[in-house]
Amino acid sequence: MKKLFRLPLLALALASVSLASTSCSKDASDSLAVQAHDQNTMMSIMHDMMKMMDAMPKTQDPDQDYSMMMVMHHKGAIDMSQEELKNGKDTQMRDLATRIIAAQQAEIARFNTFLAGHKVEAPLVPAFNTRQQMAMDKMMRANDLRVITGNTDRDFAQLMQDHHQSAIETSQAILDLGRHAETKALGQQIIDSQMMEIKEMQEWLLKNKGY
Incomplete structure (x- = not known):
């Protein structure tokens, strides 16, 4: 009688664990839908930006190359922010996108003004381009490791x-x-403002990550 009594209890316990596991699995999948990277608009913007930057002729003059590269880099951020305004729903992220567009358009204007009055200078400094390329490669690796959900805000x-x-890393290199002085001032401005924006995005994600 003892054996007959224990077996149903064991079966009941195992069934409960199985149901709990199924429930947890279902909840996790419901809260985190994954989208393929090549189907994601923002990832496409990032890849298009990198193609343009990779095709940019390098002069090995750090101030020249930094300014040219950051114009393209900023345009990528503006395109991503416009996509957020088009399809995003969160008020805070839409406000951040609006601020990024305004700040980076103003910085593009300053970079273009610098480039209009600047000529490539010697001695050449290939170390800048090495650091710049490392920063961009690191960015794309980090992007490729992200879990993309298709939720525009996230x-x-x-x-x-x-x-x-x-x-930030490229600006530190400049x-x-x-x-x-002008490129260094822009570099410091970018470091200061974008560090604060990263903190804002991290805090938002901790509250709204969905899993």
Whole structure:
């Protein structure tokens, strides 16, 4: 009688564990839908930006190359922010996108003004381009490791962090290796503002990550 009594209890316990496991699995899948990277609009923007930057002729003048590269890099951020405004729903992320567009359009204007009055200078500094390429490669690896959901607000907050981090690292390179006050001032401005924006996106994701 004891054996007959214990077996149903054991079966009941195993069934309960199985149901709990199924429930948890279902909840997890419901809260995190995954989208293929090649189907995601923001990832496409990132890849298109990288193609343009990779095709940019390098002069080995750090101030020249930094300015040219950041114009393209900023255009990528603006395109991503416009996609957020088009399809995003979260008020905070839409506000951030609006601020990014305004700030980076103003910085593009300053970079273009610098480029219009600047000529490539010697000695050449290939170390800048090495650091810049490392930052961009790191950005794309980080992007490729992100779990993309197709939720515009969430994808924007994730991918823009990596985009900003590459700008920060490249801007630090211009502070170390650049020769002009204007590019250094822009570099410091980008570091300061984008570090704060990364913090804002991280805090938003912790509250709204959906899993």
